Amino acid sequence: MDTTTERPAATGRSILAGVLIGVGVAAFIDETVFHQLLHWHHFYDGSTLEAGLVSDGVFHAGGWLAIVVGLFLFADLHRRGTTVPKRVWAGGLLGWGLFQVYDGLFQHKVLGLHQIRYGVELLPYDLAWNLSGAVGAVIGAVLLFGPARPIAARP
């Protein structure tokens, strides 16, 4: 078996598992840290559009599903020895970063779901939220390129 080149199917699955786990982690952090622990986010703040409620419902449900599916896919890759760790990280950072930016720009701003925090100057929070997501997505995109090996092929 050729061990120097990665098999495209396993690589695609590594990226997919990463993206799902990344989106799931972003949704999980949003829910537990910002909604439940810090109470910065509001369940509903009265300014939400109908589309915001739908988008929120889909992403709340989708986030939990994504983390469950992503972890099972990851376990499956591992038992086959076909995990490509670099691509899992690529997918994970892309998934987390893009979800964070989608949440920060589209859901918070366009659909008016809720803001990051209330009663404070929002700009620094918005910048930190969206820039961290964007940086994560860029690093993830960079990791999609260059050589990468499945774990089974490592010495």
Add this chain to the structure above:
Amino acid sequence: MHGHHDVVAGPALWPAIPVAAVALLHLAGVVRLHRRGVRWPVARSLAGGAGLALLAAALVVPRTGFVAHVAGHLLLAMAAPLLLALAAPVTLALRALPTAGRRRLLGVLRSGPVRVLTRPPVVLALELGGMYAFYLTDLFALAHAHPALMALVDLHMVLAGLLLSVVLVGRDPLPHRPGLVGSLLVLLVAAAGHDVLAKVMYARLLPAHAGSPDEIRLGAQVMYYGGTVVEVAVAVVLMATWYARTGRALARERRRAVRTATVPAARPARG
């Protein structure tokens, strides 16, 4: 509490009768198999027992106030159906029934209406349509004024939840069960629909007359997060089933690979 706002149903014990009847039938089936020397998995019996217990509890315990009503709804329409689907009741019935009864049951299962009812779009329409109609329209107040209507609503919620659970994670064989991706999409639509409904209830303070604004908001949040717990459980069961199935296929593949690699060399030594 006063008038039609009152959600107290009184200690009605009669809904427990059909549940007890189903439990007895289930028990009779397991006993009959046991007498024949067939072991029915204990885990399935436990799932069935737990599902029926939740059903009975949700039906008999008076749902006083909106939050209790929502908790009852979560048990009736989501948690109990999940456990019942895992109990494989149809398989049990098919094995325990005498030949004539088995033929009749198979006839029903293969009939047109059952085939239509187990199609994912139909299941989703029954599940989400029923819930939206109940919580967002006057049906909620009407059902609280007329116990017979409430019993019908409860029955619809249980059956729709059961259909969804059976299609997604049921242990009974089903023609046209969606594949993994299809099942996940169905679950996503059902879960998102449930979450959106809870948020709409919170935002618009619906159902009207269900209680004080604070009660309705709390009930909506219980619905949102409680629903998520059951949805995650369904996702875990769905993925664990897939993981076990692909694991068996993988093990077969590996055995075959080992056999083809060793058999030509091993044969002369054995002979």
